[in-house]
Amino acid sequence: MKKKIALISSSVLVLLLIAMAIFAPWLAPNDPYATNMALKLQGFSTDYPLGTDYLGRCVLSRLLYGARVSLFIALSVLVVTLFISMFVGLLAGYVGGIVDLVLMRICDIFLAIPDFVFALVIVGALGGGIRNMFIAIVLVSWVGFARIIRNMVRSLKESTYVQYARTIGVPKRKIMIRHIVPFVFPQILLLKLIGLGSTILLISELSFLGLGVSAPMAEWGMMISDSKTYLMSHPMLMFLPGIMISFTVLILNWFGDALREAMDPKAI
Amino acid sequence: MGRFLAKRLGSMLLAFFGMTIIAFGLIRVIPVDPVEAYFTMNQIPISEEGLASMREEEGYNRPLLVQYSTWLVDAMTLDFGESFVSKKSVTAELLQRFHVTLTLAATAFIMIVTVSLTVGIWSATKRGGFIDWLSRSFIFTLASMPSFWLAFVFVYIVALKWGLLPLMGWGSFAHVILPAGTLALGFIPYYIRLIRSSMLEEVNKPHVVFARARGVKESVIIRRHVVKGILPQLVTSLAMTCGGLLGGAAIIEIVFTISGVGRFVVESMFARDYFVLQGFIVMIGGLYIVFNFVADLLCALVDPRVRIKGDGA
Numbered sequence: 329m330k331k332k333i334a335l336i337s338s339s340v341l342v343l344l345l346i347a348m349a350i351f352a353p354w355l356a357p358n359d360p361y362a363t364n365m366a367l368k369l370q371g372f373s374t375d376y377p378l379g380t381d382y383l384g385r386c387v388l389s390r391l392l393y394g395a396r397v398s399l400f401i402a403l404s405v406l407v408v409t410l411f412i413s414m415f416v417g418l419l420a421g422y423v424g425g426i427v428d429l430v431l432m433r434i435c436d437i438f439l440a441i442p443d444f445v446f447a448l449v450i451v452g453a454l455g456g457g458i459r460n461m462f463i464a465i466v467l468v469s470w471v472g473f474a475r476i477i478r479n480m481v482r483s484l485k486e487s488t489y490v491q492y493a494r495t496i497g498v499p500k501r502k503i504m505i506r507h508i509v510p511f512v513f514p515q516i517l518l519l520k521l522i523g524l525g526s527t528i529l530l531i532s533e534l535s536f537l538g539l540g541v542s543a544p545m546a547e548w549g550m551m552i553s554d555s556k557t558y559l560m561s562h563p564m565l566m567f568l569p570g571i572m573i574s575f576t577v578l579i580l581n582w583f584g585d586a587l588r589e590a591m592d593p594k595a596i
Numbered sequence: 597m598g599r600f601l602a603k604r605l606g607s608m609l610l611a612f613f614g615m616t617i618i619a620f621g622l623i624r625v626i627p628v629d630p631v632e633a634y635f636t637m638n639q640i641p642i643s644e645e646g647l648a649s650m651r652e653e654e655g656y657n658r659p660l661l662v663q664y665s666t667w668l669v670d671a672m673t674l675d676f677g678e679s680f681v682s683k684k685s686v687t688a689e690l691l692q693r694f695h696v697t698l699t700l701a702a703t704a705f706i707m708i709v710t711v712s713l714t715v716g717i718w719s720a721t722k723r724g725g726f727i728d729w730l731s732r733s734f735i736f737t738l739a740s741m742p743s744f745w746l747a748f749v750f751v752y753i754v755a756l757k758w759g760l761l762p763l764m765g766w767g768s769f770a771h772v773i774l775p776a777g778t779l780a781l782g783f784i785p786y787y788i789r790l791i792r793s794s795m796l797e798e799v800n801k802p803h804v805v806f807a808r809a810r811g812v813k814e815s816v817i818i819r820r821h822v823v824k825g826i827l828p829q830l831v832t833s834l835a836m837t838c839g840g841l842l843g844g845a846a847i848i849e850i851v852f853t854i855s856g857v858g859r860f861v862v863e864s865m866f867a868r869d870y871f872v873l874q875g876f877i878v879m880i881g882g883l884y885i886v887f888n889f890v891a892d893l894l895c896a897l898v899d900p901r902v903r904i905k906g907d908g909a
């Protein structure tokens with residue numbers, strides 16, 4: 329019962345978060361990109377509920393729009409890496425032999441560089457911008473999962489029902505699609521959902537360094553970076569985006585944990 | 597043990613060469629021509645002849661494999677070429693800043709180990725109690741906060757409002773506390789969770805239950821059996837964290853304006869100083885691989901099961 333309550337309430341929060349991102353244009357009181365130098369660095373007011381930044385842009389509107397960027401990138405990374413890891417993991421695990429050896433050594437290489445350094449250097453080499461940040465995050469996130477899938481597939485291959493299917497002559501491809509994928513997929517999806525929070529953190533870190541989204545776009549990490557100079561006089565400009573990131577990650581982590589407990593605590 | 601060692605050594609070397617291929621390849625996949633970048637950087641007017649002669653000189657028109665092997669031989673002797681910006685050797689530039697990052701990472705590492713072990717063990721032994729609940733909720737919240745943001749919050753509260761610690765810069769031990777602490781905070785939640793959950797698993801193992809049945813004191817059980825049981829996993833994770841700390845220090849160095857390797861690399865990135873990036877990957881990647889190798893050895897020494905099973909894949 330306790331598990332159910334956790335799952336339901338965290339799902340509601342996740343839905344609220346998504347709704348906030350989708351309906352940002354209707355929820356935002358002002359245009360997040362409209363600058364107004366006469367009204368820069370204002371405090372809380374009825375027109376600008378959370379004040380304005382150093383260019384006179386509405387902070388609340390920018391915070392709401394920021395949810396779009398982070399969630400959109402994080403979800404696209406999830407979908408794309410899900411496919412890449414599934415493909416590599418299934419291939420290595422089921423075909424085995426030399427294919428397995430080569431693919432796993434490639435994974436070793438990707439694992440030989442710390443995630444953050446790797447992402448940093450890829451974005452650095454390709455240049456900033458959403459697309460390149462996306463590529464970098466995908467490149468660092470697929471490896472670990474591919475290996476987990478590969479190990480799962482290898483143990484599944486030895487299970488009685490797969491062996492039986494093989495004995496009665498079911499073709500390889502059909503065994504994969506009918507017997508292996510349906511078992512592996514939900515567990516990997518679960519792991520990916522649990523990892524959503526850390527993807528959002530990585531996005532904000534890269535954007536903070538100025539390697540993520542480009543200038544006028546509203547993104548939380550970049551808002552923190554923009555407010556550096558005003559830390560002394562206007563600390564709220566720095567506190568608010570960080571609180572948004574923390575809440576988003578907190579909700580996603582909570583949702584992931586609740587989901588894991590509800591599904592099967594021992595499966596993974 | 598010999599077989600285990602050979603296998604590990606082999607995969608370590610393989611990973612190292614793969615990593616150098618990535619470091620080398622990176623410069624070839626970038627949308628900017630390194631020779632052109634060099635010209636723009638030094639404000640030399642770009643002419644076709646100039647570019648061509650430079651390419652000839654630097655060997656950019658030779659086959660890729662030849663280029664790679666020359667580069668690798670140089671890299672093995674720690675020669676990554678000169679920085680576009682400062683005209684000094686990349687290795688010298690990196691090494692000059694390395695001790696700063698190392699101090700930061702080492703302090704953070706000590707903080708991680710002491711705090712996580714204390715809180716983790718405490719939390720696990722008092723499972724279900726108030727302390728356990730408090731530490732778990734705290735850890736859960738902490739894990740959701742971006743470390744660079746926490747750094748600013750600390751700067752604001754501890755340095756600006758209370759004036760307890762120096763705001764920024766480098767020099768004395770007081771300068772290290774805040775940045776190293778923030779760096780450590782990014783990893784501590786993970787470790788407390790790891791220690792707590794693996795200890796709870798360990799507590800129910802037969803040898804521990806037997807020790808308790810024999811009437812061995814609880815503190816001795818924890819020390820001799822439970823903590824020893826979680827060591828291999830802990831050591832493996834800590835080795836990865838070592839590399840992560842050295843690389844992840846970049847953001848913290850930027851927030852606190854400390855001139856360490858990470859900040860230098862991020863600055864070089866904006867200046868499109870690619871040789872610095874290459875040198876950095878090889879250096880951090882190399883250290884990372886060595887750390888993992890040492891961790892594997894330590895695990896094999898502590899736990900005979902690792903030696904026998906060997907591959908682990």
